[in-house]
Amino acid sequence: MKPPLIALLLFAFVFPCWASVAITTTTLPDGVVGTPFSAAIDTTSGCTPFKWALVSGKLPSGIAETASSATTVLDLSGTPTVAGTYSFTVSVEGCGGHVSEKSYTVVIEAAANHVVDLSWDPSTSSNITGYNIYRSPNGSTWTRINASLLASTVYTDSTVVDNTTYYYAATAVDVEGVESSKSATVEAKIP
Numbered sequence: 523m524k525p526p527l528i529a530l531l532l533f534a535f536v537f538p539c540w541a542s543v544a545i546t547t548t549t550l551p552d553g554v555v556g557t558p559f560s561a562a563i564d565t566t567s568g569c570t571p572f573k574w575a576l577v578s579g580k581l582p583s584g585i586a587e588t589a590s591s592a593t594t595v596l597d598l599s600g601t602p603t604v605a606g607t608y609s610f611t612v613s614v615e616g617c618g619g620h621v622s623e624k625s626y627t628v629v630i631e632a633a634a635n636h637v638v639d640l641s642w643d644p645s646t647s648s649n650i651t652g653y654n655i656y657r658s659p660n661g662s663t664w665t666r667i668n669a670s671l672l673a674s675t676v677y678t679d680s681t682v683v684d685n686t687t688y689y690y691a692a693t694a695v696d697v698e699g700v701e702s703s704k705s706a707t708v709e710a711k712i713p
Contacts, residue, residue: 543568543616545624548663552629553602553681559585560669563596563624568616570594577623579610582630587612599669605632634680638688638710641676645694645702654701655679658689661707671695682712 546564553559559582565572572593581587584603589596596612608630613623640655652671656664657679667679682688691704 542618542620543572543614543622545612545614545622547624547665549659549665550598550626550628551657551665551667551681552631552683553582553585554631554634555602555605557634557680558601558669559599559681560667561598561665563598563612563626565594565614565622568614568620568622569618571617573615575613575615577611577613579625580608581610582606582608582628602630605630629683631683634682635684636682636712638679638682638690638712639676640679640690640692640708642692642705644675647694647696649696649698650694651697652695654693654695656691656693656704658691658707659686661689661709664691664704682710684712687711 544566546566547562550561570593572589574587574589574593574596576587581598582602582604585598585600587596587598596614607627609625609627611623611625613621615621652673653675654666654671655668655677657667658664667681668677688710690708690710691706693704694702
């Protein structure tokens, strides 16, 4: 005798909550004392709500952690106050009890030796409320670097580190919060 179809459908809807959670952000940007810092640690799979924790190490002085309203992202933001190298490990636990951990190192420099000035053409859509800037160390792993939505089409990144190559892309966000795909990538080599 075949089980009722409704039982099979229920299993299909419940099963995703048992999926493992995984932290997908592999690196975080470095920063400069006195310059606003913003980074996001993203997850994939699992089911919400997620529980985030700093399990070892220490965040840079002046940087705080805040789980997003959906808890799928851990936002790190603030203004660094002390130069140094900070190593720490964060964990996220999904509703099914699965845990993922990732370790990071962030260098906070005493002063910016270089800055990257970015500008882009405004979106032609009439319902755009602002823009986000993303930075990548390799052109494939992206981190949003603006703390809040940008109203203008210019941005200065003063958190770059010497002898490093960065990749940048911009997105537009509409009044409903829908974000566009990333613009063409721009490369900046810091001497």
